[in-house]
Amino acid sequence: MKRIDRPQGSGSESLCHATKNKRLTKTYPILLKFGLRVERLARHYHAAQGDPNLVRSGNISAEEETAILALYKAPPQGMSYIEELRNSLAGEICPMCGGSNPTTLDHYLMKQKYPEYALLTYNLVPACSCNQKRGERLYDAATQARILHPYYDDFMSNPLIKLNFNPGIDVPIFQIVYLMPVADPNFRNLEYHVQNVILRTNFLTFIGKRWTKVKFAPDGVLPGHFRHRSTQDEFHHYLLEQSAARSADEGCNSWASIFFRSISEREVSDWLFENYEVLGH
Numbered sequence: 001m002k003r004i005d006r007p008q009g010s011g012s013e014s015l016c017h018a019t020k021n022k023r024l025t026k027t028y029p030i031l032l033k034f035g036l037r038v039e040r041l042a043r044h045y046h047a048a049q050g051d052p053n054l055v056r057s058g059n060i061s062a063e064e065e066t067a068i069l070a071l072y073k074a075p076p077q078g079m080s081y082i083e084e085l086r087n088s089l090a091g092e093i094c095p096m097c098g099g100s101n102p103t104t105l106d107h108y109l110m111k112q113k114y115p116e117y118a119l120l121t122y123n124l125v126p127a128c129s130c131n132q133k134r135g136e137r138l139y140d141a142a143t144q145a146r147i148l149h150p151y152y153d154d155f156m157s158n159p160l161i162k163l164n165f166n167p168g169i170d171v172p173i174f175q176i177v178y179l180m181p182v183a184d185p186n187f188r189n190l191e192y193h194v195q196n197v198i199l200r201t202n203f204l205t206f207i208g209k210r211w212t213k214v215k216f217a218p219d220g221v222l223p224g225h226f227r228h229r230s231t232q233d234e235f236h237h238y239l240l241e242q243s244a245a246r247s248a249d250e251g252c253n254s255w256a257s258i259f260f261r262s263i264s265e266r267e268v269s270d271w272l273f274e275n276y277e278v279l280g281h
């Protein structure tokens with residue numbers, strides 16, 4: 001997960017323009033009235049920060065809904081902002097889950113339930129395959145806990161989780177530890193996001209594989225580590241530096257950043273120091 005800048009415009013202008021295009025026979029004249037509302041819808045979405053507990057929806061006909069979804073599937077030239085947004089973070093960190101190469105667009109508010117917002121940039125977040133794995137999960141009406149929004153949840157730029165595990169076990173169980181106080185108003189949202197987005201991806205598999213590499217083939221994961229193995233303190237300091245470098249490069253909640261943060265814990269660091277020879281290096 002990663003906080004990213006909200007797109008400059010909402011897309012409402014291009015969208016309104018498209019609704020007036022007589023050559024788009026699937027949408028004209030069905031979306032004419034909708035076209036007059038989109039600017040207001042964008043402002044409402046932004047004021048509510050996309051929060052499903054606050055955003056109004058449902059004021060739309062079945063015919064309009066079908067036309068909007070058709071427009072999303074095959075946007076006309078004047079709506080190239082959709083494709084541009086989809087490719088904008090290719091090769092980088094996924095804002096939703098912290099994995100890599102987000103080349104799909106996740107509708108924060110799902111397009112089937114919130115078709116009015118399906119074409120607005122504020123509701124479209126570049127995401128990796130976590131997009132499909134998240135599916136329709138958005139919020140829990142009982143607790144109001146919701147998925148995090150990378151355009152609006154500024155706290156996503158703080159370190160949010162790490163993993164506790166026993167380094168001495170062959171196949172450790174990685175346990176999520178939240179770095180946000182339970183009393184924080186966003187704690188439930190973070191917990192909901194981790195359960196419904198991150199833990200549905202291959203995050204823990206990634207962590208397990210990285211850990212095996214650190215133990216048995218550290219050269220690829222810990223560059224130059226053998227020069228920093230004189231004392232426990234030196235090695236710990238080295239791991240903290242690696243962790244900080246990764247966070248500076250990828251944001252502090254990418255999968256690799258979370259991994260480095262977790263192995264820089266003193267207990268794990270000391271175990272790696274003590275077992276370096278035993279592991280056959």
Ligand SMILES: [Zn+2]
Nearest residue numbers: 094097128130
């Ligand atoms: Zn993702």
